[in-house]
Amino acid sequence: MFWKITSELLNGFTISIFLFTFTLLFSLPLGLLMCFCTMSKVKPLSIFMKFIVLILRGTPLMLQIFVIFYVPGLLFDFQWPMINTGWEWFDSSFSSRFIAALVAFSVNYAAYFSEIYRGGIQSIPQGQYEAAEVLGMNKRQIFFKVILLQVIKRIIPPMSNEVITLIKDTSLANVIAVTELMFVANLKLKTGLIWPIFYAGLFYFIFNGIVTIILSKVEKKLSYFKV
Amino acid sequence: MAFLEVRNIEKSFGKVEVLKDVSFDLELGEVLSIIGSSGNGKTTLLRCLNYLETIDGGAVSINGEIILDEEYGDRKNPKNKKISINRKHYGLVFQQFNLFPQYTALKNIMLPLELREKERKKKGLNYLDNKQIEEESLELLKKVGLEEKKDNYPCELSGGQQQRVAIARAMVLKPDILCFDEPTSALDPELTGEVLKVIKELKDEFKITMIIVTHEMEFARNISDKVLHLSKGKVASFGTPSEVFDNPANDDTKQFIASYERMKNE
Ligand SMILES: Nc1ncnc2c1ncn2[C@@H]1O[C@H](COP(=O)(O)OP(=O)(O)OP(=O)(O)O)[C@@H](O)[C@H]1O
């Protein structure tokens, strides 16, 4: 009984980690793109992107998950694709739910990340750009050789907060029946079994701990200089 | 024809005229100090020369070749592309040092040279290899007396040391003219001496042409071949230190020197 439920929870947990990892993989670069758009000199583009970011940050993630999963189908008869991976815990009818959740998470987190990037880039003093410029560097060299690492150092603490939040937020995917950890634990609860939900909490807690340690390692790595 | 000729520079920020008809000459190896009270356009003048601001009028030439005129500011003008070429005439030392915090003292100096040599290599020109780059940079660090700090990061250096590294960095691309914007005014009083000493050595030993914006009057008098007093965006006086400090013809300069003397005696 214990081992059976453990294995069921582990299956759910694998999906949670998948969601977490792929969300980061997509939202980190997407956020940078959104950040460049909001900072663009092309006014309509920057206003449009600022508006999008405002909406994404100003409405609940759960609402966005519902919208992204249901609305395309209701309005345009669009179905999120079903992918046949051949994995038994990831059947093709499930994949459309997973992809919808992934899209919602990625876009939502990209909006948060874009604001963090923007804050980071804008916090670098003008003097750094000017010093690099008078030393003959071009725009690309200035960004990659001078600015980027300083920005990374500055944004790691707020980014860490978001990443930790994301671990816990993956549980929201259960609202469209993505069979992640929370969904599995909830099923057990409905059958009258209480302890699996605490057990699931332990999974989140331990994963959180691991990620926190990794992030603080990165932070420490960059502590040799001050910005 | 003088080495550096600055002619009728005009610069406004919106409706505010900050530089009005600024002209002066400088010969190779000469040191020019620019003095004047706060808000009179000293920094703006240096920034215009260094292409950090676009001028509204006037021109600058080195050895008779125009390196800046009003067309340089227009981004659509092909001359704008020449900025990156003409920039190499100048090195600039900032009031706030502006060292790159993630690099060691030595690497701060090496980086601009590394990037330039990489470009040269790409273009098939002769270039310095990494070892030569490091040697040249270390040589500069020696000149400012900080060889033993080569592996220290800026946050591990005092303000005076940071500024000396910044001076070495400004020289690494071998500019014709080294510009300083109040190099000591962000420093604690006890640290200004070491920076001024380094600047003096650059003049005495290496005959580097320099333009120094400064509030250190004694220093300006001692080091300069020429002094320029900028008042309300205009050249109030321009001449040798004794012409400007001892018998200024201009009333604004008289007043400025007098108020400085008063402050010193208090
Ligand atoms: N980017 C800018 N936009 C608008 N006004 C500016 C700008 N930069 C400078 N000014 C104005 O131009 C005038 C000259 O400024 P500048 O910094 O050149 O003076 P300064 O002689 O260097 O003064 P200080 O001794 O305080 O450094 C000031 O009135 C300043 O407010």
Ligand SMILES: [Mg+2]
């Ligand atoms: Mg100034």
